[in-house]
Amino acid sequence: MALSQWKTGLFVSLACGFLLQPFAATAQDLVWRHALSSIGEPKLPQDFAHFGYVNTAAPKGGTLKLSENGTFDSFNPVLAKGEQPASLSLIFDTLMTSTEDEVITSYGLLAEAVAYPDDISFASFRLRPEAKWADGQPVTPEDVIFSFDMAKKHDPRMFLYYNHVVSAEKTGEREVTFRFDEKNNKELPSILGQFPVVPKHWWEGKDDKGNQRDISRTTLEPVMGSGPYRLASFSPGSSIRYELRDDYWAKDLNVNVGQHNFRTIDYTFYADFDVELEAFRAGNVDFRRESSASRWATGYDFPAVKDGRVTREEVENPLRATGIMQALVPNLRREQFKDPRVRQALNYAFDFEDLNRTLAYNAFKRIDSYFWGTELASSGLPQGRELEILEGMKDKVPAEVFTTPYTNPVGGDPQKTRENLRKAVGLLKEAGWVLKGNQMVNAASGKPMAIEILLSSPSFERTVLPFANSLKRIGIDARLRTVDASQYTNRVRSFDYDMIYVVWAETLNPGNEQADYWGSDAASRPGSRNYAGIADPAVDALIKMIIFAPNRDEQVAAIKAMDRVLLAHHFVVPLFYSNNVRIAYWNRITHGQFPEYGLGFPAAWWSVEAAK
Numbered sequence: 004m005a006l007s008q009w010k011t012g013l014f015v016s017l018a019c020g021f022l023l024q025p026f027a028a029t030a031q032d033l034v035w036r037h038a039l040s041s042i043g044e045p046k047l048p049q050d051f052a053h054f055g056y057v058n059t060a061a062p063k064g065g066t067l068k069l070s071e072n073g074t075f076d077s078f079n080p081v082l083a084k085g086e087q088p089a090s091l092s093l094i095f096d097t098l099m100t101s102t103e104d105e106v107i108t109s110y111g112l113l114a115e116a117v118a119y120p121d122d123i124s125f126a127s128f129r130l131r132p133e134a135k136w137a138d139g140q141p142v143t144p145e146d147v148i149f150s151f152d153m154a155k156k157h158d159p160r161m162f163l164y165y166n167h168v169v170s171a172e173k174t175g176e177r178e179v180t181f182r183f184d185e186k187n188n189k190e191l192p193s194i195l196g197q198f199p200v201v202p203k204h205w206w207e208g209k210d211d212k213g214n215q216r217d218i219s220r221t222t223l224e225p226v227m228g229s230g231p232y233r234l235a236s237f238s239p240g241s242s243i244r245y246e247l248r249d250d251y252w253a254k255d256l257n258v259n260v261g262q263h264n265f266r267t268i269d270y271t272f273y274a275d276f277d278v279e280l281e282a283f284r285a286g287n288v289d290f291r292r293e294s295s296a297s298r299w300a301t302g303y304d305f306p307a308v309k310d311g312r313v314t315r316e317e318v319e320n321p322l323r324a325t326g327i328m329q330a331l332v333p334n335l336r337r338e339q340f341k342d343p344r345v346r347q348a349l350n351y352a353f354d355f356e357d358l359n360r361t362l363a364y365n366a367f368k369r370i371d372s373y374f375w376g377t378e379l380a381s382s383g384l385p386q387g388r389e390l391e392i393l394e395g396m397k398d399k400v401p402a403e404v405f406t407t408p409y410t411n412p413v414g415g416d417p418q419k420t421r422e423n424l425r426k427a428v429g430l431l432k433e434a435g436w437v438l439k440g441n442q443m444v445n446a447a448s449g450k451p452m453a454i455e456i457l458l459s460s461p462s463f464e465r466t467v468l469p470f471a472n473s474l475k476r477i478g479i480d481a482r483l484r485t486v487d488a489s490q491y492t493n494r495v496r497s498f499d500y501d502m503i504y505v506v507w508a509e510t511l512n513p514g515n516e517q518a519d520y521w522g523s524d525a526a527s528r529p530g531s532r533n534y535a536g537i538a539d540p541a542v543d544a545l546i547k548m549i550i551f552a553p554n555r556d557e558q559v560a561a562i563k564a565m566d567r568v569l570l571a572h573h574f575v576v577p578l579f580y581s582n583n584v585r586i587a588y589w590n591r592i593t594h595g596q597f598p599e600y601g602l603g604f605p606a607a608w609w610s611v612e613a614a615k
Contacts, residue, residue, distance in 0.1 A: 033118035035129065039099065039193045041107035041512040042555065054102050056598035057261025057607045063247065065610020067265040067592060068289045070279050071272050072460065073488035074240045077221035080199045081150065083158040083496070083530050085221035086489055090270050092199065093245050094228035098128050098147070099196025100258050103601030106324045107512040109196050110258050113142055113229070119192050123183070126192040130177040135252040136202045136229050144173040149203035151181075151195075153218050159530035161198065163519050167191065187551055190514035202227055231263040243270045264609035274487065276462035289592050290604065293585040295462070296366035303587060312590050317583040324600045326374035326509035330575035331456070331470065333502050335536035336526075339445075339452055340501075343401075344434040346573040351427035352473040353576050356415030362465060367579035369411050373566050374509050376582060381563040381570070383408050388560040392548065393567070399541040401571040409570040411577060420473075428477050443478035453480040457500040459491040467504065470576075496530045505534050505575075513562055517546045521569065535574045542568055 038045035053059055069090070077085035080095060099109035099117070111117070114128040134142040148171045154161040155168075167185050174180040181195055205227045206218045216222070225234040231254065235246035245268040253259050271288065273279040280298060283291045284305050293299045307313040333340040333349065340346060355369045372380035385393050385405065393404055412423045428438065435446050443452045454474065456467055464483055474481035486494070494500055507520060516532075518525060523538040525531035545565035552558035586602065594608045 033120065033127065035116035035118045037116055038108060038110040039117060039196065040105065040109075041190060041193050041514070045108050045110070046105055047102075047110065051257055053257055053260035054262075054598070054607075055104050056596055056603055058595040058609065059261045061261055061264045061595075061607075061609040062613040063264055063609075064266045064613030065264075065591070066267045066269060067605055067608075067610070068269050068271070068287060069605070070282060070288045070291070071270055072274075072276060072279060074272050074274070075243070076240060076489070077223065078226045078234065079218065079220070079222050080201060080226070081154045081157050081161075081218060082221060083160065086492060088243060088270065088272075090243060090245065090268070091226075092230075093232040093268065094226060094230045094234060095199035095201065096134075096142075096229045096253065097197055097199060099193075102258075103320075103598035103603055106600060107193070107510055109193060112196075112253065112256070112258055113147075113200055114196065117192060117196070122186040123188060123191065124186050125180055125182045126195055127174060127178055127180040128195070129175070130179070131253075132177060133252055134229060136205070137227050137233060137248065137250075138202075138205075139250075140202070140204065142200065142229055143203075144175075144177065144179040146203045147171065147179045147200055148173065149206070150200045151198060153201070153206075154198050157219055159528055160519060160532065163522075163525055163528065163531060164194065164515055165198075166518070167515075168195065187553075188515070190512070190550065194515060200229065202229070231259070232268065235267070241272050244268070245270075262606040264607075264613075265605065266610075266613070268605065274460075276460055283587070286589060290588040291586065293587060296363035296581065297465075299585050300364045300366070307589070308587075313587055314590065315585070315587045317585050318597060318602065319583050320597045320599060321584045321601050322376060322582060324377070324511045326372070326377040326379055326511075327370065327506065327580045328373045328375060328509070328575070329370060329506045329578045329580050330504075331467070331502055331578065332505045332534045332575050333454075334498060334500055334534070335538075335574070336498055337501055342434040343573050344430040345436070346576075348427040348430040348434075349474070350573060350576045351412045351423040351430070352477065352479075353412075353470050353578075354414035354420055354423070354473060355411065355579060356413060357420070358466065358469055359579065360415070362469075363579070367581055369579050370577040371409060371411055371570075373507070373569050374513075374562065375580065377509070377511060379509070379511065379513070379559060379562045379566070381409070381566040385564065385567060388556065389563050389567075392545070392560055392564045396541050396544060399539075399544075400568050404567050404571045409567065424473065424477055431477070438478050441478055442480075451480060452478070453482075453501075455482050455484050455501045457491065457494060457503050458483060458485045459488060459504075461485050463504050466578075495534070498529065498534075498536065503534060504578075507532070512558075514550050517549055517565075521565075522546055537569075537572075537574055539568070539572065 037049040075086045075088040077087050080091055096113050098114040100112040101109045113130055113134050115131045116129045119126040151171045155165055167183050168181050169184045170182045172180055183191055206216050209215055210224055231251045232245040233248050235244045237243040247266050280302055282288045333346055335341055359365050359367050374380045414420045414423055436443050437446045467483055471481040471483055519532045521537045521542050523543050525533035526536045526538040545561055548561035549558055552561055591611055592608055593611050
């Protein structure tokens with residue numbers, strides 16, 4: 004999702020001032036809701052007992068052994084510095100929590116209710132009186148305000164994501180109101196339920212050594228939260244143990260019934276995916292989600308699979324509501340990638356069919372949409388409302404949007420590969436690049452084209468190396484550079500790369516995060532997820548139309564129109580994905596029915612040993 008820059012103090016003051024009077028006049032008429040849904044209405048009533056996919060009789064106990072790839076050097080959840088473990092979310096509650104049985108629906112957690120006016124000019128959250136931090140102090144509006152302000156201040160992504168939330172203020176003993184600088188942004192109330200709420204008094208206090216804590220800096224002090232687990236122990240950069248809190252304030256709340264079942268959750272960190280797999284095979288990790296089709300085909304023939312101690316499953320549920328764009332992304336901030344013909348030529352050099360056959364056992368499908376695998380993916384030529392939207396900006400979008408459906412080049416045999424490389428050379432020539440000897444050079448400057456593909460793990464090399472070799476065949480000096488997790492994160496945050504390997508996951512309700520992915524403001528803001536550096540007025544206009552769409556039909560039309568424009572500009576080299584999620588797990592853990600749109604992992608799983 005996406006972030007911008009702080010509004011000036013004057014603007015914030017004016018915005019708040021204009022909103023104060025309407026709020027006072029309409030507050031008594033607000034409808035307080037126990038849940039929010041971005042598509043349709045929430046399925047569960049206010050007094051629901053539990054989510055439908057949980058096992059309410061699941062035992063509490065046992066240890067879950069998991070792994071993460073990379074490392075960590077900070078437990079500060081609001082800071083865009085250092086490496087935070089993804090598992091840190093076990094410690095912190097949010098205002099709302101999602102259910103995996105519905106699309107983009109969340110129910111109250113720290114907040115018992117949320118309300119907003121018809122024009123969505125603000126949103127108010129009412130905290131539960133029983134909500135408490137691990138030290139027993141109540142969760143207050145001041146904590147929520149502090150958490151929100153610090154997240155926007157110290158994380159560029161959060162700033163752009165909540166760019167149109169101009170203030171957070173206490174409006175009641177247990178009430179926080181967020182005010183917006185624009186109206187009718189339907190997604191804002193929902194996404195305000197997502198940020199981690201941290202304890203203001205803890206961060207403004209001192210540690211055990213008497214040192215003043217500083218939320219603007221990284222820390223390896225075990226942080227305190229209000230969530231179901233506490234950080235029990237860790238080894239810097241290599242392992243973390245989380246322990247279930249018996250005094251967790253919300254353990255009997257309906258959104259938590261049947262969840263958070265493991266007594267301890269141990270994470271071990273690995274720098275290499277293959278080493279991580281070996282740890283699983285050896286029984287040192289209980290659960291694994293496998294991203295490599297070749298490893299899935301050849302790496303799971305060990306005895307524990309054959310005798311049933313390890314179960315393998317391919318599950319479509321998590322991808323039912325997720326659009327995927329996985330791609331090699333050239334950095335348009337580099338001069339050599341600014342011409343779309345250069346970027347299109349790169350796609351002609353990528354032989355998906357050969358790679359899919361030789362490395363992936365034909366397990367993948369080529370991605371041809373930024374919302375691949377969902378109803379939001381564009382196809383064919385634009386029609387109806389989608390066509391009307393594009394015709395309204397005809398002078399700002401590539402002409403082929405109206406004449407040529409997007410397709411990826413097809414390879415797979417020597418003849419097709421040679422033809423694709425000839426087309427690539429032709430496109431490069433049109434863009435001012437020529438072959439001199441065995442080098443592709445700029446015709447004007449004589450500078451050779453060189454591309455460093457930055458990777459975060461050696462496991463990606465076998466996928467990207469064939470592409471680099473194809474580029475070398477047409478005179479491009481293509482090299483792979485694999486760096487450690489910290490260096491990779493820092494270089495990506497500062498856009499210090501020629502090309503990287505990226506996965507964007509889209510929901511069925513795209514909204515404010517699109518500005519972070521593709522918006523012009525995000526292109527120049529370090530830390531954003533506009534990795535390509537896209538700055539296009541038509542895309543910006545379409546993002547606005549998506550965010551402020553008055554109904555679902557209008558939203559879908561704008562999404563498909565934007566998809567076409569992004570594809571026509573050849574901003575990325577689309578890669579591949581599978582329609583199923585591959586999981587393997589030891590018989591020490593188990594699960595009930597999978598939720599409609601997920602795995603319910605790890606919250607709804609439990610220990611087999613604890614059940615005995």
